[in-house]
Amino acid sequence: MDRQKILTNLNNFLSIQSISADPSYSSSISSAVEFLQNQLDHLGFQVKIIRSGHSTPPLIVAVREVSSSAKTIGIYGHYDVQPADPLSQWHYPPFRLTVKDGKMYGRGIADNKGHIIQNLSALQELITTNKLTNNLVVFFEGEEETGSLHLEKLLKKAKKYILKADTFFITDTGLFAKGITQIFYALRGLVYLELKVQVAEHDLHSGLYGNQIINPILAIAHLLSKIKDSVTGDILIPNFYQNLRKIPAKELNLLKKVKRSVDNIKTISGAYQIISARQLPSYLVTKILPSFDVHGINGGYSGEGAKTIIPSTASVKFSFRLVENQTVKEIEQKIRLFVKANLPQGVRFDLKTLSADEPFYTNLDNFFVQKTAALLSDHFGNKTLFNRSGGSIPAAEILQRLFQKPIILTGFTLPDDNIHAPNENYDEEMFWSGIEALKKIYG
Amino acid sequence: MDRQKILTNLNNFLSIQSISADPSYSSSISSAVEFLQNQLDHLGFQVKIIRSGHSTPPLIVAVREVSSSAKTIGIYGHYDVQPADPLSQWHYPPFRLTVKDGKMYGRGIADNKGHIIQNLSALQELITTNKLTNNLVVFFEGEEETGSLHLEKLLKKAKKYILKADTFFITDTGLFAKGITQIFYALRGLVYLELKVQVAEHDLHSGLYGNQIINPILAIAHLLSKIKDSVTGDILIPNFYQNLRKIPAKELNLLKKVKRSVDNIKTISGAYQIISARQLPSYLVTKILPSFDVHGINGGYSGEGAKTIIPSTASVKFSFRLVENQTVKEIEQKIRLFVKANLPQGVRFDLKTLSADEPFYTNLDNFFVQKTAALLSDHFGNKTLFNRSGGSIPAAEILQRLFQKPIILTGFTLPDDNIHAPNENYDEEMFWSGIEALKKIYG
Structure with a gap:
């Protein structure tokens, strides 16, 4: 060769x-x-x-x-x-x-x-x-x-x-x-979305309007925080786990052979803290559970120093990973309902599915x-x-x-x-x- | 002239x-x-x-x-x-x-x-x-x-x-x-801060690590959502309102002369929805109440299309407006305690005060x-x-x-x-x- x-x-x-x-x-x-x-x-x-x-x-x-x-x-x-x-x-x-x-x-x-x-x-x-x-x-x-x-x-x-x-x-x-x-x-499958929220025609002074105008970043923050419980790791969208297949003992035994310790995951990933979800050992949660992550967020002023605005818009990219028996169609529908129900009244929003696979x-x-x-x-x-x-x-x-x-x-x-x-x-x-x-x- | x-x-x-x-x-x-x-x-x-x-x-x-x-x-x-x-x-x-x-x-x-x-x-x-x-x-x-x-x-x-x-x-x-x-x-006075959160040495694949690694944008979202109740408009930092002066009836009467209707505020601001806080009429909440706003947020991928990462870092600029009898020192201390207590264990963060005035x-x-x-x-x-x-x-x-x-x-x-x-x-x-x-x- x-x-x-x-x-x-x-x-x-x-x-x-x-x-x-x-x-x-x-x-x-x-x-x-x-x-x-x-x-x-x-x-x-x-x-x-x-x-x-x-x-x-x-x-x-x-x-x-x-x-x-x-x-x-x-x-x-x-x-x-x-x-x-x-x-x-x-x-x-x-x-x-x-x-x-x-x-x-x-x-x-x-x-x-x-x-x-x-x-x-x-x-x-x-x-x-x-x-x-x-x-x-x-x-x-x-x-x-x-x-x-x-x-x-x-x-x-x-x-x-x-x-x-x-x-x-x-x-x-x-x-x-x-x-x-x-x-x-x-x-795992994937449903990847982008949400844009707009609250006003233009940015507004946060002193003159603070308390009176919806903050689009805060609206997104509230939405995201409602999607996932930061303590249990549960995805809180109603019936999200409804179709999850129960993994049989035989398969769990197979997966024990690919177990990694928290320390090992830390070393491999370079992450400072390894967490889990639904009380499962950490090595299993990326394999047998669906997950939710935010990939990018953008809104308002990110330059040097302080700018005191309520931004008119903010946007966020996020996705859900799916496991067998969940389908893109079912999950996407649940997400769309949830987003609509959990954004404040009176904001304008656009929710696009950027990619999806089973x-x-x-x-x-x-x-x-x-x-x-x-x-x-x-x-x-x-x-x-x-x-x-x-x-x-x-x-x-x-x-x-x-x-x-x-x-x-x-x-x-x-x-x-x-x-x-x-x-x-x-x-x-x-x-x-x-x-x-x-x-x-x-x- | x-x-x-x-x-x-x-x-x-x-x-x-x-x-x-x-x-x-x-x-x-x-x-x-x-x-x-x-x-x-x-x-x-x-x-x-x-x-x-x-x-x-x-x-x-x-x-x-x-x-x-x-x-x-x-x-x-x-x-x-x-x-x-x-x-x-x-x-x-x-x-x-x-x-x-x-x-x-x-x-x-x-x-x-x-x-x-x-x-x-x-x-x-x-x-x-x-x-x-x-x-x-x-x-x-x-x-x-x-x-x-x-x-x-x-x-x-x-x-x-x-x-x-x-x-x-x-x-x-x-x-x-x-x-x-x-x-x-x-x-109103002001305490303006910038928070940077880091969870790993570099961005990670959200498929391989989703559920296992803290998402820094989600950590910030959870924090922000805990600072302000999206329904009542209350700032939820403990004892935040503790030193608020009770506005006497005489002064409230003076302020009635500068009342604006919700429609008027909407027209002036160009905002789609006018909200309130603590059950007060909207025109008063920017005048006699402290407020919390997010001015900019930034993390992960904001380019075209989908990138499936857990970003290693995210940052956010936010501020509190203060009213008489609140002091910068008191409020800043309460904010710092709250941020520290409400970020997940194991993330690294840096909280800077960018500006403050009484x-x-x-x-x-x-x-x-x-x-x-x-x-x-x-x-x-x-x-x-x-x-x-x-x-x-x-x-x-x-x-x-x-x-x-x-x-x-x-x-x-x-x-x-x-x-x-x-x-x-x-x-x-x-x-x-x-x-x-x-x-x-x-x-």
């Missing part, structure tokens, strides 16, 4: 600022598509670019057949990345590969560009050494970080290629610890999952664990629903990979070892 | 972006000082620039003696202005005079540059026509909009000039309505107040009203405490003057009429 060539390739991919959240990066999205198309062309794939509209990042679908009687492996990835801000917190430039002290840094290196390069490198090696015995259908989307809004539509358009797959690999998660692999059988849950009892687990155990020398992730990868649920084939969610980054945060990174050793593992799996 | 010359003068003054809140405008502060020094020089004043430090806007003190037996009139003003943002909401450029449909627009035109130009124009007219019979001590500060942090120190340094005053005029308030003057006998309350039974009220009633043809303002002008309380002389708070802007907000304005007719009124008062 030509490591230098792979690193150059990775650096080129990281340099493309394919941020799907911000439309001003749309030309970078096109560059990422072109980059991958070239890679797949060189590997002898038949490449199709599937579009759902001018401004939507397309789906790249690439097919390579060894023989019509061989099994077909589906491989999913996403070429879009999270925004890089806050830029000041990065130790290295985000849109370039930096290798330092055994870590590789860059926006998207863990989520998901590094994994894409690993997949392509493994396939290249198998192809050039003539060891590939499976047919392949590789597809990369560009909207994962904004909730894969058009993925279902795009997959349906590409149905004739993709339905050939006997199983789907989604390498967009990480290791439990260095050298300890895990396969995820559940992901929770994912799958059965582990099948050939592909068990074989992959065994190969990974063997390669890394540690038993592969089965886990649930608190994150959301819409593709998992959509692929399962559309094609009814086993979904294998795995990956090789470490828990401190800082995805969605500054200094996103990939452990160097696990990066190279991951390529070797993928060769065994896809071979 | 050469109106064109006065307008040119006013435009020149408005063009100086003397924003005291933002240190990057310090050279504009110097320009404003130079501008006023020139004006006062030309009027034959002895001008002193009193400084308390290199980076602090100085106090300009100007003395002009007619005779040692004459009364001395003290005139206060402030040459600093509020920041102009949000810029997009201005209909005209903020740092230039625009006269349109009977209104004069510009940042600071009402608060307080217009009044300063009125004062200087009235004095110029009296001086050039030889009608000035009083001695004058005119002084302008440059820190009013940031809470007059050094004013007390500066006034003490300038004591020998200022203690000659027999009364002080502070023309930094407005009319009750067009042609109806008012003199303010009470102002409430002002004065006696109306004295010669200067009554004479001024009579002159204003006569000039405008409507009885002068006595009122309380919800705003804060630290100079009033400081001057009263240091020099024990009558303080006369008045001014000529209209209630929809939009001070501290976009499209700050001064009614043209009241601007010119105000100059004539000041000539009668100072003559």
Whole structure:
């Protein structure tokens, strides 16, 4: 394997600022598509670019057949990345590969560009050494970080290629610890909203109007505080937990193997305090419970010093993560009712759903999952664990629903990979070892 | 009176972006000082620039003696202005005079540059026509909009000039309505704070950590929601109202004359909903009650689209307005205890007091107040009203405490003057009429 060539390739991919959240990066999205198309062309794939509209990042679908009687492996990835801000917190430039002290840094290196390069490198090696015995259908989307809004539509358009797959690999998660692999059988869903509140035509003097005018930041604060109990961690929206599946003892026992101590979570996350919810141990609350978080808030004066205004507007972005048996439709409806009922009379507001995807849950009892687990155990020398992730990868649920084939969610980054945060990174050793593992799996 | 010359003068003054809140405008502060020094020089004043430090806007003190037996009139003003943002909401450029449909627009035109130009124009007219019979001590500060942090120190340094005053005029308030003057006998005090909360070393993925990590925006939301009851309008900090003076019936009767209907407040403010507090009529709650407001909040992602992070930090600016018998020291202490007790364990926070000033309350039974009220009633043809303002002008309380002389708070802007907000304005007719009124008062 030509490591230098792979690193150059990775650096080129990281340099493309394919941020799907911000439309001003749309030309970078096109560059990422072109980059991958070239890679797949060189590997002898038949490449199709599937579009759902001018401004939507397309789906790249690439097919390579060894023989019509061989099994077909589906491989999913996403070429879009999270925004890089806050830029000041990065130790290295985000849109370039930096290798330092055994870590590789860059926006998207863990989520998901590094994994894409690993997949392509493994396939290249198998192809050039003539060891590939499976047919392949590789597809990369560009909207994962904004909730894969058009993925279902795009997959349906590409149905004739993709339905050939006997199983789907989604390498967009990480290791439990260095050298300890895990396969995820559940992901949380997501309903992500933005609320804008307006109380007046313009900002007002807080001395002249204080007590007399609704403060929009305070209105939002009251609303947010009513959504979640700060002591119990309960989400207080009526009937929010109504459809929660009771996790059977057998599954809870499985999850005990992926238990982390509060101290371990603290070290991995860099958070000062680890909390919990609904009286469960902390390690479980991101896995089996829905959650509520605020991602951004903005209103009034944030410059230097003191400005004594009641701002006319304020806005906030927040989301709910869902678990199996909850649905986007049900939860979104409950949220909308709650927001409307808990904003003060007389304010104007606009509540937009920015992204939504269903929770994912799958059965582990099948050939592909068990074989992959065994190969990974063997390669890394540690038993592969089965886990649930608190994150959301819409593709998992959509692929399962559309094609009814086993979904294998795995990956090789470490828990401190800082995805969605500054200094996103990939452990160097696990990066190279991951390529070797993928060769065994896809071979 | 050469109106064109006065307008040119006013435009020149408005063009100086003397924003005291933002240190990057310090050279504009110097320009404003130079501008006023020139004006006062030309009027034959002895001008002193009193400084308390290199980076602090100085106090300009100007003395002009007619005779040692004459009364001395003290005139206060402030040459600093509020920041102009949000810029997009201005209909005209903020740092230039625009006269349109009977209104004069510009940042600071009402608060307080217009009044300063009125004062200087009235004095110029009296001086050039030889009608000035009083001695004058005119002084302008440059820190009013940031809470007059050094004013007390500066006034003490300038004591020998200022203690000659027999009364002080502070023309930094407005009319009750067009042609109806008012003199303010009470102002609210202010304690303005900024809170920064940090929960982790860097932003974290809300899927992987949602439920497990404290959300700093939510921590602030819970805190803010505990400070004020959204239904009753009560400030919930323990013993917050403890020292409130009971307003006697006589004073409440006086305030009935400055009553405004909810509809009138709505029209003047441009707010969609008028609220109240502690079951009082809305028009009273800005006058006789302390208040709590949030001026700015900032945390996490505010760009386009969805970013799924738990931000590591969030910050908020908020303030309390105080009424007579409450003190800055007492209230600040109560706030600090409350914030500390109501943030979740394990977050790091920094709570800074950005500005503070004591409430002002004065006696109306004295010669200067009554004479001024009579002159204003006569000039405008409507009885002068006595009122309380919800705003804060630290100079009033400081001057009263240091020099024990009558303080006369008045001014000529209209209630929809939009001070501290976009499209700050001064009614043209009241601007010119105000100059004539000041000539009668100072003559």
